[in-house]
Amino acid sequence: xxxxxxxxxxxxxWKIIVxxxxxxxxxxxxxxxxxxxxxxxxxxxxxxxxxxxIWLCGPISGLLVQPIVGYFSDRTKSRFGRRxxxxxxxxxxxxxxxxxxxxxxxxxxxxxxxxxxxxxxRAVAIFVVGFWILDVANNMLQGPCRALLADLSAHNHxxxxxxxxxxxxxxAVGNVLGYAAGSLPNIHKFLPFTATIACDVYCANLxxxxxxxxxxISTVTITAILLVKETVHPVQKELANGEPEPMTPFRKEVTxxxxxxxxxxxxxxxxxxxxxxxxFPFLLYDTDWMGREVYxxxxxxxxxxxxxxxxxxxxxxxxxxxxxxxxGFASLVIEPVGKxxxxxxxxxxxxxIVLAIGLFCTIPITRMAEAYRAAYGLVPPPANIKGGALSIxxxxxxxxxxxxxxxxxxxxxxxxxxxxxxGLSLGVLNMAIVIPQMIVSVVSGKLDEAFGGGGNLPAFVMxxxxxxxxxxMAAFLLPNPPSQASVPALMAGxxx
Numbered sequence: 228x229x230x231x232x233x234x235x236x237x238x239x240x241w242k243i244i245v246x247x248x249x250x251x252x253x254x255x256x257x258x259x260x261x262x263x264x265x266x267x268x269x270x271x272x273x274x275x276x277x278x279x280x281i282w283l284c285g286p287i288s289g290l291l292v293q294p295i296v297g298y299f300s301d302r303t304k305s306r307f308g309r310r311x312x313x314x315x316x317x318x319x320x321x322x323x324x325x326x327x328x329x330x331x332x333x334x335x336x337x338x339x340x341x342x343x344x345x346x347x348x349r350a351v352a353i354f355v356v357g358f359w360i361l362d363v364a365n366n367m368l369q370g371p372c373r374a375l376l377a378d379l380s381a382h383n384h385x386x387x388x389x390x391x392x393x394x395x396x397x398x399a400v401g402n403v404l405g406y407a408a409g410s411l412p413n414i415h416k417f418l419p420f421t422a423t424i425a426c427d428v429y430c431a432n433l434x435x436x437x438x439x440x441x442x443x444i445s446t447v448t449i450t451a452i453l454l455v456k457e458t459v460h461p462v463q464k465e466l467a468n469g470e471p472e473p474m475t476p477f478r479k480e481v482t483x484x485x486x487x488x489x490x491x492x493x494x495x496x497x498x499x500x501x502x503x504x505x506x507f508p509f510l511l512y513d514t515d516w517m518g519r520e521v522y523x524x525x526x527x528x529x530x531x532x533x534x535x536x537x538x539x540x541x542x543x544x545x546x547x548x549x550x551x552x553x554x555g556f557a558s559l560v561i562e563p564v565g566k567x568x569x570x571x572x573x574x575x576x577x578x579x580i581v582l583a584i585g586l587f588c589t590i591p592i593t594r595m596a597e598a599y600r601a602a603y604g605l606v607p608p609p610a611n612i613k614g615g616a617l618s619i620x621x622x623x624x625x626x627x628x629x630x631x632x633x634x635x636x637x638x639x640x641x642x643x644x645x646x647x648x649x650g651l652s653l654g655v656l657n658m659a660i661v662i663p664q665m666i667v668s669v670v671s672g673k674l675d676e677a678f679g680g681g682g683n684l685p686a687f688v689m690x691x692x693x694x695x696x697x698x699x700m701a702a703f704l705l706p707n708p709p710s711q712a713s714v715p716a717l718m719a720g721x722x723x
Contacts, residue, residue, distance in 0.1 A: 237386050238379035242455045246379065247393040249314065249372050249451055251401035252444030253365060256321060258405025258551070259440060260361070262514045262544040263433050264328070266536065269515075269526035270429065271332065271354060272346030281358060287665065288359065292366040293657040300371045308457025310375040317368025318448040322441045324364055327357030329421075329434035336425035345527050350425075368448075370657070373635070375457065395632070399555030403548050404443075408436040410544035412537070429537055491706045492638075496659040498575075498700045499634040503660050505582055505694035506630060507667040508686035513620065514543030516683045520593040521608055521616050523600045531605055538607055546620030553624025554631070561632050575633055576702030578626035583694035585623045586687045592616050593684060626694075634659070 268281055296313055303309035327334075335350025336342065376394060380386040408414060415421050415431035418438060422431040509516075517539040518524050524536025565571035592615050596608045607613075638656040671686035678685040 237381040237383055238455075243376060243379050243386075243390045244393050245451045245454050246372065246375055247390065247397050248447045249318075249368070249397075249444075250394050251397040251404070252318070252440075252447040253321075253368060253372075254398045254401025255405040255408075255443055256325060256361070256437075256440045257365065258402045258547065259409055259433070259436050261510055262406055262409040262547050263436070263540070264358070265512060265515050266518060266526055266540045267328075267430070267433055268351070268354065270427075271335075271350050272344070272348075272527070273351060281355060287661070288362040288366055290658060290661045290665075292363050293370045293661075294655055296367050297370045297374065297655075300374060310371040310378065311452050311455075311457050313367055313371040314375070314448060315452055317364045317366075317371075318444055320360055320364030320367065321444055324357045324361035325437040325440055327353055328361065329437040331357060332425045332430050333423055340425070342425060366657075378457070379455075395558040395628075396555060398631070399551050399558065402551030402554065405436075405440075406544045406548035406551060408439060410541045410548060412541055429540075494700070494705050495634060495637055496656065498697055498705055499656070499659040500663050501693050501697035501700065502579065502630055502634075503663040504667060505579070505586070505690040505697060506627070507664050508671055508683070508690040509586060509623070511667070511671070512683045512686065513547065514540045516589065516593075516687075517543035517546065517616060520589075520682055520684070521596045521612065523596065523605060523608075535605065535607065542613060542617070543620070546617045549617060549621040550624040550627065553621050554628045557625050557628035558632060561629060570707055571633055572701050572705045572707060575629050575705075576698040578629045579694045579698030579701060582623060582626040583691045583698065585619050585626075586691035586694065588615075588619055589687045590684060592619065593682075 273281065300309050300313050303312065305312055331350045331354040332340075332347065334353050335347050338349040340347040340349045373394070376390040377387060380390050409432075412428075412432065415428060415435045418435045421434040421438070422428065426434060518526070518536040519539070522535045522539030522542070523532075524534065524539055525532040526536050527533075528536070561571065561574070565574040568574050568577060592612060595615070596612050599608055599612060600606070608616075634656060667686070667690075670689070671683075674685040674689060675682055
């Protein structure tokens, strides 16, 4: 048997592959969330400027849940393992959440919502509750899953690179499947009962996609839990003369983690935070941008405007699927390309410039679409405009592969080297993701109302500026990773 970095026995490769496959189930739902839920919330009657506040569910839950779950999963003494109980519970809550989201319109109508009213308060309330549960569940599931990969690798850097490459692969698979489902205009015909008097075709498509998601994530999670028996590797500092030390209080543990944080880690967190300020406007509103600005539709408008908005949202889902294909391939070449350009931090800086250019390019695409509608009326954009928009989606898969990799890889290596718990370390890193998401969620709606007439461009411009600053800091201020360990090809993550 192969040995890990601390004389621990590494698990067979097939176990790592099985656990990594859970990423496909998580990302399938996350892809549906990104592509369909902002338009769906507006169909339920949530104004565009307030839709951004719904996305506060993710960062608030991530700020609280991931560090807490990571802390307890590092110390759980269950006979089922320390990570698997959290993974199974997270998958169960995901199933409950997506059921509430998918059936929100039906449950709201049963509770008294009027079909003729544009605002459906009961459906919105059910939707928001489901949304919050979904983000809590995603955070409960992802952190322990990534930490379990490190456990199975026995903290051996070579095996961690292999494990993270598989995690990246399945993450891309989940994205492609989720965005593909979101882009199919008639997927509801697979489950005809999803179309009801309170749930139109768009709603039925979303409901069908989420029901498929329940089956998918349940299958991959239960398979992994049954096949992979977890071996607990305690954090070294938990042992004293062979006896377990008393459990350090959570607040003290987090405070100590910040107090002992080195300058490179602080810089890593700062660059990561700026990077996500750049990403979140596009991730939250990309399909809405396609429906509103590129296609000229409205979620609450005439039948023609609703049709255009629906076409735009599905085109955006296609763009996100193309983005995921690029993400999957690009994630496999991060390490060799990083060496080619002089280091991964320089590669991070380069791709952040690509991100900034992509975000700024949404402006000319939008203006071209507006000019075309002014000349030809309320019709879908021509092939060159649609192709330009889809090109932006595709190209941004390159910087996204780096955003999903380098910060998590460095945090994993640093925590492994220092003997810190993987769960808590990744949970603390998650704060550098969720706090920017909170900022974007609060600010973007007001920016769009103040400068864009309800559009998405002002938030995209803010993201472009943040990407430039992040690029400069990554290239010139962020230290190179430790020489004794190369950066894993991908330590996949995301802001949920």
